[in-house]
Amino acid sequence: RYSPLLAYVLLPNVWLFESFGKFLFTFSDLGVGWLIMKICELRKVENLSVWCGLWIFHPLAVNISTRGNADSIACLFILLTIYNQLRGNELYASMSYGFAVHFRVFPVFFGPTIMFLYISKYDLRSSVFHLFRFGLVSGGIFLVLGSIFYSLYGFEFVYETYLYHFVRRDNRHNFSVYFYDLYLKYGEEAGSLTGFLAFVPQLVVQLSISYALHRDLPFCILIQTLALVAFNKVCTSQYFLWYVSLFPIVLPTISLTLKRGIVLLLLWIIGQANWLFWAYKLEFLGENTFFNVWASSIVFFVINVFIILQLVFSHQEKRNFKFE
Numbered sequence: 001r002y003s004p005l006l007a008y009v010l011l012p013n014v015w016l017f018e019s020f021g022k023f024l025f026t027f028s029d030l031g032v033g034w035l036i037m038k039i040c041e042l043r044k045v046e047n048l049s050v051w052c053g054l055w056i057f058h059p060l061a062v063n064i065s066t067r068g069n070a071d072s073i074a075c076l077f078i079l080l081t082i083y084n085q086l087r088g089n090e091l092y093a094s095m096s097y098g099f100a101v102h103f104r105v106f107p108v109f110f111g112p113t114i115m116f117l118y119i120s121k122y123d124l125r126s127s128v129f130h131l132f133r134f135g136l137v138s139g140g141i142f143l144v145l146g147s148i149f150y151s152l153y154g155f156e157f158v159y160e161t162y163l164y165h166f167v168r169r170d171n172r173h174n175f176s177v178y179f180y181d182l183y184l185k186y187g188e189e190a191g192s193l194t195g196f197l198a199f200v201p202q203l204v205v206q207l208s209i210s211y212a213l214h215r216d217l218p219f220c221i222l223i224q225t226l227a228l229v230a231f232n233k234v235c236t237s238q239y240f241l242w243y244v245s246l247f248p249i250v251l252p253t254i255s256l257t258l259k260r261g262i263v264l265l266l267l268w269i270i271g272q273a274n275w276l277f278w279a280y281k282l283e284f285l286g287e288n289t290f291f292n293v294w295a296s297s298i299v300f301f302v303i304n305v306f307i308i309l310q311l312v313f314s315h316q317e318k319r320n321f322k323f324e
Helices: 004-009 020-042 048-056 059-066 071-087 090-103 106-121 124-153 155-167 179-184 189-197 199-213 217-231 237-244 247-253 258-283 290-314
Strands: none
Touching: 004 090, 004 124, 020 048, 020 059, 020 071, 020 247, 048 247, 059 071, 059 237, 071 090, 071 106, 071 217, 071 237, 090 106, 090 124, 106 124, 106 199, 106 217, 124 155, 179 290, 189 199, 199 217, 217 237, 217 247, 217 290, 258 290
16 A cells, blocks of 8 residues: 555566665665664764664564565655754755655654644744745645646545555454454444544544654654554554664663663563464464454553653653754
8 A cells, every 4th residue: 555656666676677676675774774873963862873773783674675665765754854854954854754645644643743843943923934834845745746646547546545544454463452353343334433433542642642742853753653553453563664763863862771671672572472473373373363362462552552651751852952
């Protein structure tokens, strides 16, 4: 469910060689690493190579990109938006944000964060101007790209790229707490209602985080992304990449101790391993472990919420962090 733009970008897979996409996604990983370094420089973070290496050598990032997944491009656009915003290049930030939302619709949740940021940063008249300019540029890019592909593919493009996410009902097992209910109601009208209503808590959580944490843009977007993945009605391993790319620009700016960080990481790994154990029995051994998988999803959800709360409690704005 990506934009057709991705298909056009990957045409060299047919024209040149089959692994072109994997090289493109790997270079996107390197671009993400470079942006992590530049953002850390802006925030006066020490040991840049350590935080950059946290992404470059992360096994999840390496595995997902080299297997042919394009989410590293979405991460690149999001970090480019953050980088330009922190530098004060709001025009470039709005451009990269427009591309990000077109390419992968989930960054739309970061829009209210930027709105609250501008309102708190400027007086009323100035905030209206900056919001109008940001919305005009980002929305313009989104609409232009959308219009081009709508003219080529019609309503099918709109549905498959955007509207599908509102009615999606994935009956395959995944990390989401909603999966078992959607599986049991698959093919029924009640399943569609459940899938749609799942957006209500997601929307409430996203708006609450945007309002409460918007003054520190990188941290706010990290917490939003963690919550987005945890509360989503479909959750797979590739979604974890979205927040893994944000941790290196946030961890140096919070008061999380190494010991507590290791404990939280171990909890996350144990929760995921527990889910994978029951999923392995279901998928590879053919055992009926649907309920166990669902119970493991609930445990993993609770762990993720606990991690979010711990990060929020540990958050502190650096003394030298200010609006440019």
